[in-house]
Amino acid sequence: MALLSVITGRLSQAFLLIFVMSLVGFIGIHSVGNPVYNVVNIETATPEEIRRATILLGLDQPVWRQYLVFVQNVATGTFGTSYIYHQPAFGLVLDKLSATFELALFAMLVATVLGLGLGVLAGTRPGSPLDRVIVTSSVYALSVPSFWLSMMLILVGAVMTGWFPPGGRGLTANLLGFDWSFLTSDGLRHLVLPVLALAIPNIALIARLARAGTVEVERMEFTRFCVAKGLSRRRILFHHTLPNISLPIVTIVGLQFGGMLAFAVVVESIFAWPGVGKLLIDSIQLLDRPVVMATLTFTAIAFVALNTLVDLVYVVLDPRVRIST
């Protein structure tokens, strides 16, 4: 019952989200400018050439018809052809996917492990010097704008010390039909700085959540009761506190992972990491509507999928959701 309602609820949300995104994105791109000027050479093009290019891109049609064509393209899964690269737009997004995926995955892994560790460390000793250091650092870490953090990482990690390359993916190896950086040592070195740039704010976020959760759970009656039962601190931490703080953490990890998957825009552009986010920014600047729409739709789907996953994890983790009385 719980599973079914989660899935149907999320599905209806997905359709609504995709519909709204497609509409907003479509009108938005339309209102910004005429993509034709990015396709032809503005200085030399004759009015005749511009007219021909407009018809070729289908931009001579009324807006509602263009939208219908777009919807048709979505339904067939191609999202149309890129104005700039002359390739199917969805193919372009898929090509960039592995780069973004590994970046986000490693960043989230680092953030979850470190964030949870630091948060529980602080939360089990509220008010201690260690706790204060962790809480204060987390405010600083959450205050750094990610573009500046990335720049500082390049300044320190690449320009000043030369330890890591300042950008790019490095060597990649193929696995399951996608290219991955983490399979080569050169690629791994390229991963370090962008992963750090993405992970640092998330370490802080997860640490704060974990700390707040730990403090709250430790204050609850059942934790005191566990102490009174004669359980060891270790057993209480791993069998009672951690499961009880895991719910909000799972939510934030899911949300942030989704955000990174689709919109590590800033970090990807600064580190010249050829991922989905960089593709989106480039396409927006070039008014490459099919690619923008493909990216947005992909994002929406990825987001809803992750939200659904988080809900399902909730169902698994929380018996109050799983079994209603």
Next chain:
Amino acid sequence: MKISTFKPTGFKMPDRASYRQFLTMPNIVLACYVAVALAAPLIAHQNPYDPLQVYGWEASLPPGTEGSGGFNYLLGTDGLGRDIASSIMYGLRISLLVSIVSALAAAVIGLTAGVSAAYFGRWVDALIMRVVDLQLSLPTMLVALIAIVTLGPGIDRIILALIIVQWATYARVARSVALSEAGKSYIDAVRTMPLPRIRIIFRHLLPNSIAPAMTLLPIEIGHAVALEATLSFLGLGVPLDQPSLGSTVANGFQYLMTGQYWISLFPGFALFGLIATINFVGEDMRRIWDPRSRSI
């Protein structure tokens, strides 16, 4: 334990006698930031965006160089010869203006929407909350991008885009606070009296709902500063002739690799310091006003 739910518990007014608690380090630093932003035209050596005051041949000078304008480039100059220190002060004006105006406007719109949703219920509630949920289910960066791309460049546009990004948070919080207040028996008590509905809302419900929601304000201003800076960094934010701190940092990015670190380092520090200060102020405010609220 869901992070999306705001628990308006244990709200208490700060004690009037202990006004000294407002003399904290973050508050003082924030006041300095605001003072510098307000006084920028008086204290800055040059208006970096007035071509007549900038000496183009004094480009990319390191910090501490004596300039021909009769003053010292304490923090160096950028690639066009503009004094970095002055750029920071002028950038601060735009950053603060954009973020404070957008956060306040978003607060007003969000609170109205949230309390209306709670009050009218039924389809008004469903409609508002559907939009809010949809928007909050997406990362703020995405919403900001869509908004700014649709609206186009310009200071007014970026303010509008930031309002669009932020209002939903206030709306959700205001609605949950209003609903929880409405469930308390003092509202039940006035409901059994022949009071006009409008009085119940404005005299009883709203005053008790606004304050907890307003503790969000500093945090949202901090978000707005960061978001505006990021958009400007991506070249989607404020126009070039009115640069904020974010676009000043972006200007220096290309010089980073060649070792001219100061062009982006100092504006970046100023920006980071501003956001951190605002966040610490927000942190204190929440601790004082809403001692039991969960800090995230």
Next chain:
Amino acid sequence: MSASTTTTPLLEVRDLTLRHNGRGGQTTIVQNVSFTLGRGEVLGIIGESGAGKSTIGNAVIGLVGKSFEQSFGTIRLDGVALETLSDRERRKLRGKTIASIFQDHTSSLDPLMTVGNQLGETISAIHPGLPRSEIRRRTIELLGWVGIADPAGRHDSYPHQLSGGQRQRVVIAIALAGSPSIIVADEPTSALDATVQKQILDILRNLVDTIGLSLILITHDMGVVAAIADKVVVMKDGEIVEQDATSTVLENPKELYTQQLLSAVPRLHLSPSAAHSQPEEPAPILVVENLSRSFGGGNIRGLLGKPSAKFALKNVSLRVPRGSVLGIVGESGSGKTTIGRILAGLEKGDSGKVTLDGRARDISRSGDEGLLGHVQMIFQDPALSLNPRMTVAETLRECLRFTARKEGPRNPDEITRMTDRMGLARTLLSRYPHQLSGGQKQRVCIARALLARPALIVADEPTSALDVSVQAEIVSLLKQTVTESGLSMVFISHDLAIVQGICDAVGIMKDGRMEDFGPSDFIFGRSENAYTRRLIDARPKIFTH
């Protein structure tokens, strides 16, 4: 009472003094407390909030926080001074020798773990290396022992699937898992309904008698002490006022404070008295016929969307004669609050007829504007019943101003006259609610209700959030007011004795139905309804006459 006078007592607390290091310096929470507990004995520690009774319990278990300091005295278990033990040694005592039962059954169990596993982990902490099947067997055995039906089936249930009483049984089972010699029970039954409370106390008493357990029972409730304790320690402000055998304390209290505590306990009189009998009934002010409300059915959002509790009502009928008080008694979930809220127009009913003062009320929607002000409500928690941003004067003035419309302008002096009548000092008028005590707040609420000149007052558990001594004052104030001004009232409560003290007629509710209805002396004296009898029997005999 105790048989172990010659041997050393199991637990001896001597001159115990505990100080708390807080922000405002050191405060003494417990001072010079001494008592002993023998094997198979039940010791009750009773006191009002802030008496330091819970701190003593925590000190015995070893759960006082680091901010506490045991500056003087000793706690000896079997002759061993506990304060000399290391943290590790103390932890070994917990669960095995000293176990505990906490008050709040909703939060003493981890919501994410099955009750069987929570019991099992206690067993395996005490007997490491026990095979799983054996742990499971013992777990089921213990669950059965504390009176849980179908213990094997309940093994894999989560806490939220159990009722309050069942959860508290599981907590008791966990406490018993290590076969401890002492159990410290801190308010073990105060969150439970009276009938369940009695069952839990019976289980505890039975355990003490059969397996020779010793029990420290910390409570604010004289009834609980009377039901099972052998000895009582009465505490006030961290010090012992009086200690003796239970029967001695209850029947011959030496100290004034103990006498006050005892006299504040409402008593139930089962012999019929003539005081409340009314030869002929005047015309009713309120008639309710076949009122029904389905479970969460229909739109019950009312003005602002939040119904307080969703309990069904099934064909409830009642009548309140003009100038009389009707008591509605029931346990949690019986629907008694829902009736009150429907009468006050805060919630809707599905079907049925409500006639107030000769006029039919529209129950199909909440907020029937034609009748606003005719029914006023007094709520359970006075802390939530006043707008925190309005002074007392503002609250009362608002009430006067907006209820004035139905009968023309009213004299502002009425406010001060009313507060005088409520026993509120005039200086309190300029205060905000958080500057008032609980009792004062409730008086303001009563003043507000009366200023509206209602035809009927609905009081929903108006005393249950207050301390025992304040409870008595508020009840007598309500009683006096009603008699003086000839008002009619519906008084909703879970406490039979309070209801008997104030009501002319009583309705007993259970699961949304009116189980029993009649004049007060009939219900308490002669009613043969099984549920009514059960409610009466659940009360401690000593406070029933």
